[in-house]
Amino acid sequence: MRIHGPVFCICALLALSTTAVKVDYTGHMVIRVSPKTEEQIKFLSDWESTSSIDFWSRAATTKTFTDIRVSPESYKHVAQILLDKKLNHKILISNLGELERQEQQEIALRRALYNGDKAIDVENYHTYEEVMAYLAELASTNPLVTTMVAGSSIEGRDIVQATISSDLSANKPIAWFDCNIHAREWITAATCVWIIDTITTGYGSDPEITALVDQYDWKFVPIANPDGYAFSWTNDRLWRKNRAVNPGSVCVGVDLNRNFPVGFGGTGSSNGPCSETFHGAAEFSEPESITLKNLIAADAGRVKTAISMHSYSQLWLSSYSYSSALPAEYPEMLRAMRAGVDALTATYGTVYDYGSTGTVLYIASGTTTDHYYKNEGVVHSYTIELRDTGLYGFELPPRLIVPTATETWNGIKAFINAI
């Protein structure tokens, strides 16, 4: 099936615009706060856990930043709170609504210009259905690829895992990826799809890719949070959580990257359903997190590396995330991360920081990475925060998909050759 061209494009846009009233972010800004003391860092962290304010990034050290989305109505109030804490801020993005319109325009233009023969243009952003159609096409046309429905989301969408293998019966070690667990981080699904495409087209002609597929089975969950992702296309570009209805609250959604057991409910997560980091009623309360857990457990002993793709910040992160303690294998993790980051940076000069989440970033409890490492024994368990560092944030323009995916893939290849 081939889904593209101007006719499809117009229909798709009409469908999007008629099925839902989209949240309008006109005038919304992203402000950057640079805390100078530990006390200020703690204030910001507590503020996030106890409010419904949309934090886009969180400072862990006095060298990093906290980015916060503010509506035009709340700007004065937020600025005053920051001033009271002697926190300076600057405006990073001045109009998110405009940024979203530009993004949609670029997506539409690329769709209209696409004349390839695949179900989708892997250099563009796509809806959940389009990505699923691409995976189905790949599975039916490429003998390397199989897909399986690994679980079902709250709203009943399939959570699909794609496997690339040159010999399934060989039970090779596995390189495993979950992507787009946070709905608005569109670059993560796009990067995973681009990598799937690059591996499947390169096998047999590119010697490095051929060797990597002969050595490993490659498994991807390109859209780990289908409901949130679909909602971010139809209703709210900046949706982060899943779409769980929270009993007793008007607020929807659980942060799936706080719903795993390691440190569940601790620092860097919230017990308030209106918070963007709401951890859910209990560990593994959500079908989406159960599905990821089951997938890793089903391949126990074979998963050589498990990588969760996120954006943004340009970071390669290891455990621990729930505490600032370091894992026993940390020197080995650092060596592997360095190999990946060096190759990533060598591609276009994109600067990445790396290290344990608790030291490089901030404490986040109940994450995928700590679960894969601590409970499933995957030493090489990482979270990669893709581009950028805040110029576009979650709304990275489509023209940056290929450079982002290319450098990330170079990093992953070097990393996997080093472990």
Ligand code: 0X9
């Ligand atoms: O806070 C998060 O869940 C991640 N950042 S994001 O901006 N994409 O939301 C970071 C989580 C890092 N922790 C690990 N899983 N190691």
Ligand code: ZN
């Ligand atoms: Zn994320």
